[in-house]
Amino acid sequence: MFKKKDKRNKYLLLAFVASFFPTVAAAQPIVPATDGTGTVVIPQGQNFEIQGGQVSGDGANLFHSFSQFGLELNQTVNFLSNPTIQNILSRVTGGEASVINGLLQVTGGNSHLFLINPAGILFGTNARLDIPASFTATTATGIGFGDNWFNATGGNDYAALVGTPNTLSFSNSQTPGAIVNAAQLTVTTGSDLTLVGGTVVSIGNLEALGGDIIVEAVPGESMLRLSQPGHLLSIEIPQPTSPITPLSLPQLLTGNNPTATVVVNDAGQVQLIESGILVENGDVVVNHTSAQTATLSAENNLTLVESQLQTTGDLNLLARDTVRVRDSLANPFLASAGGNLHIQGNQNIDLLALNHPQTPFQSGGDLRLVSDGDISGDSHFASGGSFSILNLADGPGNFVSYFDPIISSNGDVTFGDYTGVALKVESTGSINAGNITITGPDTSLTGSDPDIATLTNFPALILRAGLSELVNAPNTPNNQGGAIFDSSGVTSSPGSINVGNINTSNQGQGDAGPVILSATGDITTDNITTSDQGPGNAGFVELSGEGEINVGDIDTSEQGPGDSGAVTLTAGGTIINGTIDQQEQGPGNP
Numbered sequence: 001m002f003k004k005k006d007k008r009n010k011y012l013l014l015a016f017v018a019s020f021f022p023t024v025a026a027a028q029p030i031v032p033a034t035d036g037t038g039t040v041v042i043p044q045g046q047n048f049e050i051q052g053g054q055v056s057g058d059g060a061n062l063f064h065s066f067s068q069f070g071l072e073l074n075q076t077v078n079f080l081s082n083p084t085i086q087n088i089l090s091r092v093t094g095g096e097a098s099v100i101n102g103l104l105q106v107t108g109g110n111s112h113l114f115l116i117n118p119a120g121i122l123f124g125t126n127a128r129l130d131i132p133a134s135f136t137a138t139t140a141t142g143i144g145f146g147d148n149w150f151n152a153t154g155g156n157d158y159a160a161l162v163g164t165p166n167t168l169s170f171s172n173s174q175t176p177g178a179i180v181n182a183a184q185l186t187v188t189t190g191s192d193l194t195l196v197g198g199t200v201v202s203i204g205n206l207e208a209l210g211g212d213i214i215v216e217a218v219p220g221e222s223m224l225r226l227s228q229p230g231h232l233l234s235i236e237i238p239q240p241t242s243p244i245t246p247l248s249l250p251q252l253l254t255g256n257n258p259t260a261t262v263v264v265n266d267a268g269q270v271q272l273i274e275s276g277i278l279v280e281n282g283d284v285v286v287n288h289t290s291a292q293t294a295t296l297s298a299e300n301n302l303t304l305v306e307s308q309l310q311t312t313g314d315l316n317l318l319a320r321d322t323v324r325v326r327d328s329l330a331n332p333f334l335a336s337a338g339g340n341l342h343i344q345g346n347q348n349i350d351l352l353a354l355n356h357p358q359t360p361f362q363s364g365g366d367l368r369l370v371s372d373g374d375i376s377g378d379s380h381f382a383s384g385g386s387f388s389i390l391n392l393a394d395g396p397g398n399f400v401s402y403f404d405p406i407i408s409s410n411g412d413v414t415f416g417d418y419t420g421v422a423l424k425v426e427s428t429g430s431i432n433a434g435n436i437t438i439t440g441p442d443t444s445l446t447g448s449d450p451d452i453a454t455l456t457n458f459p460a461l462i463l464r465a466g467l468s469e470l471v472n473a474p475n476t477p478n479n480q481g482g483a484i485f486d487s488s489g490v491t492s493s494p495g496s497i498n499v500g501n502i503n504t505s506n507q508g509q510g511d512a513g514p515v516i517l518s519a520t521g522d523i524t525t526d527n528i529t530t531s532d533q534g535p536g537n538a539g540f541v542e543l544s545g546e547g548e549i550n551v552g553d554i555d556t557s558e559q560g561p562g563d564s565g566a567v568t569l570t571a572g573g574t575i576i577n578g579t580i581d582q583q584e585q586g587p588g589n590p
Contacts, residue, residue, distance in 0.1 A: 030069050033093050037065035048077045054158035060086040063158050067094035071102030073126050081109030091152045092117035095244045105130040116140055118152050118244040120177035127183035135187055139177030139197040142169035168196055168224045175220055175281040177246035199281055205288040213294040217284045306331035314339040322348040332356035340365040348373040354404050357447055375399035386411035404444040408470045422455040424462040431465045435500040438513050459504045459513030466495015466520025496521035502528045504539050511536035522547035529555045530565050537562035548573035557583040
């Protein structure tokens with residue numbers, strides 16, 4: 001039911017991988033560069049042993065240089081290390097992308113491995129890692145060691161490259177080279193896995209149990225602090241531009257496209273023709289990740305289709321443009337974080353994941369959606385901490401939903417204005433929101449939700465704050481007339497609701513929707529309108545708070561042949577309200 005034109009198909013992406021680099025059909029041999037670095041390649045059948053190289057002055061870093069670097073199926077490259085070597089950094093200087101379809105291995109020491117090729121890197125479906133520590137693949141033009149640089153081309157003062165690599169430099173003005181992964185890349189428990197380029201497409205699996213995963217697309221003329229994923233800096237230290245010129249995505253495909261499923265359209269954009277999804281410079285596409293923490297960060301768009309993203313700690317999904325999420329009838333989407341789940345699309349957030357019963361967005365800590373643009377949240381959200389929809393200034397952000405939004409939070413819930421179908425929010429804390437306009441029932445909801453009848457049949461609003469646990473209580477619409485007030489005089493308690501104007505009215509066919517607010521604290525709203533101007537009934541208003549109720553005007557009037565809506569206000573403290581309009585101008589019951 002929710003298949004959109006831009007639904008991602010993993011098989012189209014596999015075809016896309018095959019056309020991404022002109023050299024994908026035949027991996028290059030491993031050839032040492034004749035640049036004085038002293039790298040030695042010893043072929044042994046299908047195995048290549050890497051010896052020699054240059055060592056930094058502190059003995060912690062080993063450097064290699066290759067003019068070509070690639071692996072075919074069943075081939076292995078083994079980097080020899082020793083217990084004093086902390087990092088092995090290997091650059092590829094020949095201007096051809098590295099196509100790796102075999103095993104990358106490090107023996108002799110617990111060394112991290114860096115692979116640097118500004119032209120591009122592709123991991124085929126048979127690529128594997130056998131590395132005792134962390135792995136980084138990047139199309140950077142340089143790696144910084146404090147104020148000194150390991151340049152991807154040209155000469156280097158290897159003795160001065162001491163300490164820990166902490167910066168990636170992309171000095172050329174054009175979009176850096178791309179990285180494509182179709183493999184299952186796994187590092188040892190507690191180690192990190194990092195992919196950083198101009199465009200990153202991972203349709204395989206990335207696994208770093210107990211460690212961190214960083215997948216990032218960056219622009220040219222920028223630097224990235226390895227300790228601060230997602231934090232781009234302008235070039236502060238003059239760096240030599242690389243003579244290697246990576247092709248743009250359209251250039252990579254034009255004349256080198258063996259499949260009709262990927263085309264360069266009339267606008268010069270790369271497009272998956274059957275789905276309509278565009279993959280542009282600066283995009284990140286990721287399928288599977290499993291790690292302690294993960295950061296997926298796109299200079300342009302972050303596209304997550306049928307993705308399975310799981311962390312025991314924090315999960316950050318970031319894009320300078322749009323974060324886009326889709327599931328399909330065949331495969332679900334899941335973003336599950338044991339810690340905080342942070343989703344930020346500076347321009348837009350576009351979420352549509354409703355084809356499966358599991359909750360697509362889950363966090364053990366706080367769950368945040370952040371954007372200055374449109375936030376479209378057609379999904380279910382479950383937060384072990386607070387849930388918030390914010391703008392980039394950290395104020396409440398507006399959001400819309402066209403199909404089915406349900407929010408459950410084991411903390412406070414905060415958002416700005418909402419416009420869309422029937423909305424349900426349940427919280428053990430307080431609920432703070434702007435104006436809420438309900439445009440129709442949630443006809444997409446399935447399953448055993450106790451409020452399913454209300455949500456699927458009416459343009460309803462249900463807000464429950466201060467719950468002892470996140471268990472929904474049954475609720476059945478009631479359109480009988482009358483107004484009931486009951487105040488016991490008990491003082492306020494936590495778990496409050498504070499929202500702006502509420503409108504669930506109806507002007508066409510069908511009924512207006514009910515407004516059901518319950519809180520263990522105060523309830524404060526502006527005007528509430530559940531009136532009906534069509535042949536149906538007006539919606540009822542039911543506010544129940546253990547603290548005070550302070551509400552503006554309430555309009556449950558009926559302009560047609562149906563019934564006006566009931567109004568029930570029950571509070572433990574004072575009830576303050578404006579006018580209540582329950583007029584019935586047709587033959588129905590007031």
